[in-house]
Amino acid sequence: MCGILGIVGRDAVCSRLYDGLTLLQHRGQDAAGIATCDDGRLVLRKGSGLVRDVFRPADLQRLVGSLGIAHVRYPTAGSSGDAEAQPFYVNSPYGIVMGHNGNLTNSEALQEELYASDFRHINTRSDSEVLLNVFAHELQALGPSGKLKSQDVFDTVRAVHRRCNGAYAVIGMVVGRGVFAFRDPLGIRPAVIGVRETDAGTEYAVASESVALRGLGFSLLRDVAPGEAVWIDVNGELHAEQCADDPHLMPCLFEFVYLARPDSILDNVSVYKARLRMGESLAQKILRERPDHDIDVVIPIPDTSRTSALEVAFNLGVKYREGFIKNRYIGRTFIMPGQATRQKSVRQKLSAVDLEFAGKNVLLVDDSIVRGTTSGQIVEMARDAGAKNVYMASAAPPVRYPNVYGIDMPAAEELIAHGRDVAEIEKLVGADWLVYQDLEDLEEAVRYSQRPIEHFESGCFTGRYITGDVDHEYLSNLEARRSDSTRREISEDGLLVL
Numbered sequence: 001m002c003g004i005l006g007i008v009g010r011d012a013v014c015s016r017l018y019d020g021l022t023l024l025q026h027r028g029q030d031a032a033g034i035a036t037c038d039d040g041r042l043v044l045r046k047g048s049g050l051v052r053d054v055f056r057p058a059d060l061q062r063l064v065g066s067l068g069i070a071h072v073r074y075p076t077a078g079s080s081g082d083a084e085a086q087p088f089y090v091n092s093p094y095g096i097v098m099g100h101n102g103n104l105t106n107s108e109a110l111q112e113e114l115y116a117s118d119f120r121h122i123n124t125r126s127d128s129e130v131l132l133n134v135f136a137h138e139l140q141a142l143g144p145s146g147k148l149k150s151q152d153v154f155d156t157v158r159a160v161h162r163r164c165n166g167a168y169a170v171i172g173m174v175v176g177r178g179v180f181a182f183r184d185p186l187g188i189r190p191a192v193i194g195v196r197e198t199d200a201g202t203e204y205a206v207a208s209e210s211v212a213l214r215g216l217g218f219s220l221l222r223d224v225a226p227g228e229a230v231w232i233d234v235n236g237e238l239h240a241e242q243c244a245d246d247p248h249l250m251p252c253l254f255e256f257v258y259l260a261r262p263d264s265i266l267d268n269v270s271v272y273k274a275r276l277r278m279g280e281s282l283a284q285k286i287l288r289e290r291p292d293h294d295i296d297v298v299i300p301i302p303d304t305s306r307t308s309a310l311e312v313a314f315n316l317g318v319k320y321r322e323g324f325i326k327n328r329y330i331g332r333t334f335i336m337p338g339q340a341t342r343q344k345s346v347r348q349k350l351s352a353v354d355l356e357f358a359g360k361n362v363l364l365v366d367d368s369i370v371r372g373t374t375s376g377q378i379v380e381m382a383r384d385a386g387a388k389n390v391y392m393a394s395a396a397p398p399v400r401y402p403n404v405y406g407i408d409m410p411a412a413e414e415l416i417a418h419g420r421d422v423a424e425i426e427k428l429v430g431a432d433w434l435v436y437q438d439l440e441d442l443e444e445a446v447r448y449s450q451r452p453i454e455h456f457e458s459g460c461f462t463g464r465y466i467t468g469d470v471d472h473e474y475l476s477n478l479e480a481r482r483s484d485s486t487r488r489e490i491s492e493d494g495l496l497v498l
Helices: 014-023 057-062 107-116 127-141 150-163 210-215 253-259 271-289 306-316 339-349 373-384 422-429 439-447 472-482 484-493
Strands: 003-008 031-038 041-048 067-073 088-090 096-104 166-174 178-183 192-198 201-207 219-223 228-233 238-242 297-300 324-326 350-352 361-366 389-394 433-436
Touching: 003 014, 003 096, 003 166, 003 178, 003 228, 014 031, 014 057, 014 067, 014 210, 041 057, 067 096, 067 166, 067 178, 088 127, 096 107, 096 127, 107 127, 127 150, 127 166, 150 178, 150 228, 150 238, 192 210, 201 210, 201 228, 210 219, 253 271, 253 439, 271 306, 271 361, 271 389, 271 433, 271 439, 297 306, 306 361, 339 350, 339 373, 350 373, 361 373, 373 389, 373 422, 422 433
Parallel strands: 297 361, 361 389, 389 433
Antiparallel strands: 003 067, 003 201, 031 041, 031 067, 088 096, 096 166, 166 178, 178 228, 192 201, 192 219, 228 238, 324 350
């Protein structure tokens, strides 16, 4: 769940890259970076923290040039810090910087290949650095000359597709020559192209979500297709080619449930409309299971669930109220390292409006329930505020398995739904009753479109992983890297050895 952005403009792009990253801040709050190019010279600034904390006015003045890329990151394997902030850079061939959203499922094997046969060194634990070096090696293997052609980029991406498994939406820049972007053959992670007409000529941008394009004055042109590569040269010419042998669109369902902003359009689907439909189908399930419900009020758990909760209330014919006030200076809790940190942050993040709870039967609507840490504490907060009964509904099905494609869902044993039925989860979170969305209804809510998506990546709900290379050994290794105990070891030691 990182955010990527690239612009080839007609004048300085730094301020727009900065503004675009703030629009993508929800996709990563651990680190941020911007790289620009001016007259064949690369300027790179990156570091830990929010966008506003990483870049000072002096940094923005230094980041000159009419083409550049940017990235916001959150860690997906228990590692964080300046060393793994993106974009990453290699000086050969040409000089390449790259940012990546997703996760390579064969990263360890690739790293061994890079060391043993490609003679390249990887200095971090980031699979994004692995991906960059695979790209650089394959581009160099073409025997590049002084002039880089679009076909060189496309042939390189074809080789990347042959070697790399997993999810990857990529933005990159070849110093002094142009910006490239590509998406994995299944289109698991999103990427969209924008266009902007100026007096000086046409400008192009690529971003994780359309909200970043619109905020920067670009019109949404289209999505980057699964397996497709895009090359925007230094003259502002857009070139695109399909580089995968057998591409299929299978986007991540969790993008629509939680990750993306509601005002984005991904793969021709309005995230806002999809969440409205999630709320409608969730209300229908509540009516089937609880036809004689005594709900007095529907209250969303802010922010992502608001759209679905509105539709739940409308279809149930009950009041909708804002019962929780959110502190916007606390990050997303399910990705925070350590159970104690998450539990503390819930009380810091939300406070209850007692008048909306006192003496009422309250239905709390959340977008999803991952660890259950937040859910249990919020149910307790509702009772403390005077609620008579507290019911709960999730716009997503039970999250029973880790996500392996770039979302830092924890080890299976830390997921509240793993190995438990709804009655057991209901008891653990302390709700009087609990209703989950059905997977089929969730898929239909997102699928609804003039060009419907046939299949989705839904491994965190089903345990079936679409790349076909995720086995018990892989999940065990992933669990070891993502577990809270591993995070605590890194934190207590105070040093992450790369």
